[in-house]
Structures are given as C-alpha cells and as structure tokens.
Amino acid sequence: MSNIAAKAISTLFAIALGFLATSTMANTDNAAIAERIKPVGSVCVEGDDCGGASAAPAAAGGARSAADLYTTKCAACHTSGVLGAPKFGTSEWTDRAAGKGLDTLVNNAINGINAMPPRGTCADCSDDEIKSLVEYMVDSAK
Structure with missing residues (x-):
C-alpha cells in the first residue's frame, strides 16, 4: 500500500471518529443524564415526614413466643x-x-x-x- 493511500485511510478514520464523537456529545442532554442516574428510592426515618408513608411495624404479625x-x-x-x-x-x-x-x-x-x-x-x-x-x-x- 502506498504512503498516500495510508494517509488517506488515516484521515478518513479520523474524520469518521470526529463525527461519531460529535454526534454522541450532541445527544447527551443533562436532564436525560440526571434522570438516568437518579436514586431509585429514599430512606424514611421514623419521626420524619416522608410523604405519608409509614414504616412497617418492627414485629409484624404480632408477638413471638x-x-x-x-x-x-x-x-x-x-x-x-x-x-x-x-x-x-x-x-x-x-x-x-x-x-x-x-x-x-x-x-x-x-x-x-x-x-x-x-x-x-x-x-x-x-x-x-x-x-x-x-x-x-x-x-x-x-
């Protein structure tokens, strides 16, 4: 393969990589990222107002003998x-x-x-x- 052909292939590869990086960055939206990485749940400590949710009683099902x-x-x-x-x-x-x-x-x-x-x-x-x-x-x- 000639030196000119090798340079042309390298240039085309660099251009394709540049387009790929640009299109990937353009598709990243901060709100979408925040939505994807937000916590799944939260901890509600007894005594705190947690939107009306109540913790399960410690001894569910009554006293144990x-x-x-x-x-x-x-x-x-x-x-x-x-x-x-x-x-x-x-x-x-x-x-x-x-x-x-x-x-x-x-x-x-x-x-x-x-x-x-x-x-x-x-x-x-x-x-x-x-x-x-x-x-x-x-x-x-x-």
Whole structure:
C-alpha cells in the first residue's frame, strides 16, 4: 500500500471518529443524564415526614413466643452445646442463674459473651424478647 493511500485511510478514520464523537456529545442532554442516574428510592426515618408513608411495624404479625424464638433462633447452639453454650433443659441454666443472676444472663445475651455474638442468632429480637428467651431457657432446667 502506498504512503498516500495510508494517509488517506488515516484521515478518513479520523474524520469518521470526529463525527461519531460529535454526534454522541450532541445527544447527551443533562436532564436525560440526571434522570438516568437518579436514586431509585429514599430512606424514611421514623419521626420524619416522608410523604405519608409509614414504616412497617418492627414485629409484624404480632408477638413471638419464647418457645418459637428458641426453636428458630437458639436451638442450633443450645441443644448441642456448641462452643460451650449452656444446653437447654440442663442444670447449667439454674447454676448460671443462681451464680450470676437473671439480669446478668440477659445482659450477656444482649451484648454477647465468649463465643456467643450479641443477640446470638436473633438480630431482630427486642430486648424484651431476649429476656423472655433467657427466662424460658432458665425455666427449662427447673
């Protein structure tokens, strides 16, 4: 290929690239861009006026029983005693309640202790539900 042909092809390519860039830039409208990148939703904090929307109640479906919560949230560790968890229905619970007191056991369950993370596996449990769970496990040993 001759030197003139190579220059002609390069020039045509540059012109085509220029037209493409110009037409792309001409089709960009700031309002259209803003519409494409706008947030999908927003966060409504309780107590703020969010256009009449109300947050779902924390315990939808009513109160949960300690027995149901134990079965779904606690049994995995407290049935078998994983990593030293006191086993359900054993004297370990009465010994702990007598030695530390119920308030300390509840505080440990809320804040975590040893291998147990805060709230165990019940991150959506309220403090009152955690207290009822601890009482349920202590009562299981009596």
